[in-house]
Amino acid sequence: MLSANLRVTGYDAITWSRLISLFEARQQHGAPNEPARNDGYAALVVVEDATGAACAAFIANRGPITASEYKSRADLGTLCEQHGVRRGIALRLGTIEELTERAAEQVLRTDDYAAQWLALFEAARALEREGALYFWPASTNAAALPSPQLITRALDVVLPDEHSFVAALWDESELWTALVLRRHGGQFDLIAGPELVLDVVGPLSGDYRRDHRAVSRAISTSIAPVQLGIYSQRRRFQRLLREAEPGAWAKAIALREVIIDPSPAYVHIAVGADALRATARRTGQLLGGIDFMTYIEPVARYAREQVANVASVTGMLGFNPLQLLARRLRANEATVSMPPPAEEPSEPPAQ
């Protein structure tokens, strides 16, 4: 997925922090621009000896703890609650060594970073299945890991080779942050930020509804043809990333709060499906809970199949990446008692 010649450029600390902040849970307390530091979010780790008793135990950001009362995995939840942490991991002594040994050859058999990580995760999953590794609370939605080939196929749909992706977010009239990705030789070889955008585009008007054309055109000329461009005010975009309500994306696009330019076919389908889900939910509420989607799903499936050369990324991966991201952000922010993400974390002054 990442080229060995990957280039990452065009960010200063502020614009990179802004980009990362889009995908981070925010905190309620503490100094501005500080990441969430909530002890409840840290994991409690117990290493078990051959008898299943704890031979070592610690909390990730606190340090070692006494776990003499831990006799078996049934005690992990209680131990976590006693220490006020929400997640626990129990593993047999030697599990990490086993993991690294098993993964070593698989990891080095491939020359693709995503595939290398998948090999590592697969080895961890195998150890979990064998009982060497145990999570509390047990994961309820552990989807099967996609294969590297599947990821490549999904990427081929989202961002075909020798094409680029652009996302540019404005704060009022200022280009707030941006992300340019390019695929070359089947791998991402460029991750670039607003400095590169401004270098290739030149001065911007400050209105994303007008600037998007110039940005897409300039990136297409200087970097690679743009397959997908997303332009918006950053506050609207931040809210959308956390949006649970079906139809939010469709509505934002319809109102030109988010501009997709160019807009590939799969985006039309995704937006259409989003609008459809919203309609279904509202209709279902009106009809006293009848699951409208059950009835229209065959129609929707038929419609999808009729669109030639377009594949559903969600169908391929087995999950909707945007929904997954939104769910994770909402869950994490609930963990750290989040205020609504209305304001960006500001760069604090030196003093």
Next chain:
Amino acid sequence: MPKARISVRAGPPSQSEAPKLSARALQLGQLQVPLYSGAVHYFRLKPTAWRPALEALKSLGLNMVETYIPWGVHELRDGSYDFGQYDPQKDLGAFLDLAHSLGLYAFVRPGPNVNAELTYFGLPRRIVFDEACQARSARGRPLPFIAPPRMFPVPSLASERFFDEVERWYTEAGKIVAPRVWPRGPVVLMQVDNEAAYYFRDAPYDQDHHPDALAAYRGFLRQRYSTLDALNEAHAIEHVDWDEVLPPTSCPVDASHGVLRRSLDLMAFQEHLLAGALERMRGALRGSFGPLPTVHNTPMGESGLPVGLARLDQVVDVNGLDYYHRRSDLRTVRERTLRLAGSVRLPYAPEVGVGAPPWFGRRSNADSLHTLLCACAYGVRGLNLYMAVDRDRWYGAPFDELGRERPHAEDLRRVMRALARTQFHTLTRRVEVGIMLPKEYAQLSRATHTLGALSPALLAVAGAGAHAACSNGTFGFDAPIQLAWHAYVEAFVHALDRIGVPYVYIESDAPTAQLESLRVLISPTYELADPERIATMARFAERGGRVLYGPHIPQLDTCLTPIKQPSPLQREDLGELRRCDADQADMLIADLAGELDLAPLFTATPDDVEVTVHEDHTGPRVLFVVQPHAATAQVEISVPEPMTLIDVVTGDQYGGDTTIKLPAMGYACRMFVCNRSDSSSLPYSKQRAPSARARRSLPTC
């Protein structure tokens, strides 16, 4: 580009005219040059951007450019080298010449490991995938490291093949560098390898089972035990041949002393191997580059690494620490710097992150600034801004890739100017208490680490502590020493912090010169201890210092064999040696602080805000106010004489005769220049004459 190139026939300077290190600075002839530099990666910038980049660096007030020289960038597929013959961006000679023509000195770092977020950490692919060069796991597999954009098998620091290749690389790079060593060129400093942590596969039982490493391991044990019988007895094994001897592959949970000893020997060997590898590289580098002072940078997580700061400080001239922190981690910056200041001769920061690699998450400009200030506050005396000019796989340097200034450059410029103006590298911070960190206990903690490749260093970086995943087994001792010694140290740290007594951490294998300015030494002792450390503590007491130790009188040495001689800790003629438990820490420290007058002259309220003072023979010159918590505080500082404090970043001034009030923002460090109304008065050292009670206890050294 300068027209005049230095003749490559010119050799390195003679030993007598070569740059040297003295008094915390480089000695270049009659000139003293402090170690302040900034990183610019020529190989990542277009040659047309070199001049603006170097001029930008100078505009920060820096007079030294630092750069890696990455092997994998310069070596071509056919094994030949490109130093600009084909690609002008790789013209190291031209870059150094340009730096020279601009009046800059140069600090070069030729690896072989350079990291620098380069693919394969800057090593050539052919080296990385040469099986003879690869480190091996217990099952003989290569050890991949997860760095993006490719996980790669890490090299073996025992592989003879690898060393042969490294020496060839140094020879080639030396052809460019040696003719440009000062005074003929700008090069005044060079680094030996990088981040000595087995390429971050530094878990206690991770590596190395490369045949050359196994041979070295057996050689190490032969030297330690002489005979196989002695080894068998010590390790509780029954080998009939040295070739059967293999390192242990997993952590002992609660085993016999023989099993524990095997693990302790492995920890000692890992340090020996790493330090030996660096010594070998240093020799090769000096042969190729010339007689330059050498540097090494120890990465984050040093409390859990296989090799200590003090040990590497014996290998190179300057061994420093890297700093990549958020400003919410100022307490960690403090802890790390206190360890550095106590354990090495010249507390130096080879990489103070200004910005970060994208995969470090986010670091703000304020993170960089306050980390830099906090490191200085606790004793760093030289530093390299990494990066000064932005580059690929980096964000947040004060100048972009074209040398254009970003807004936060001005803050850094003001700090660097203040450091230069105050001669900060020559100042001292008065510290009279040392906490000695026993090497043998650190190795015991590593030996009992239960989480494999999630190494002690990694846990230290994560905030859990290097000892977090230590086994809770007692191994026949009263308590799990591997955990207990940390609690002992922490108890005294809290006691010292509570009443504001400054202290440093001293790794126990640091030279005794590190103890010379101290009056109190604190160190945990259990049933097992290194007799050499105990002897050092006894000598310290004999010279008039106070020693707090405990809770046990050691009976076993580091080989777990009984110590035959009576412990010097029990000798009553040696002076003030006090055995104590951790729960006595508060009381003892309070007593000692009163008796020895250990409290600092500058104190701050609220108590959790700390003031550090750096002085020369005339008195305080620089003062830092550190607020390690989130809340903004109104700080009241009691001062021993009337003075004005001038913030070096904002220019704000605060004055007072006996107290000074100023605001301290949350998670922030402020640096002030002290402007005393009567700075020509009595030398400061005399103003602070110790009380009669304290004088009786002053060390005689």
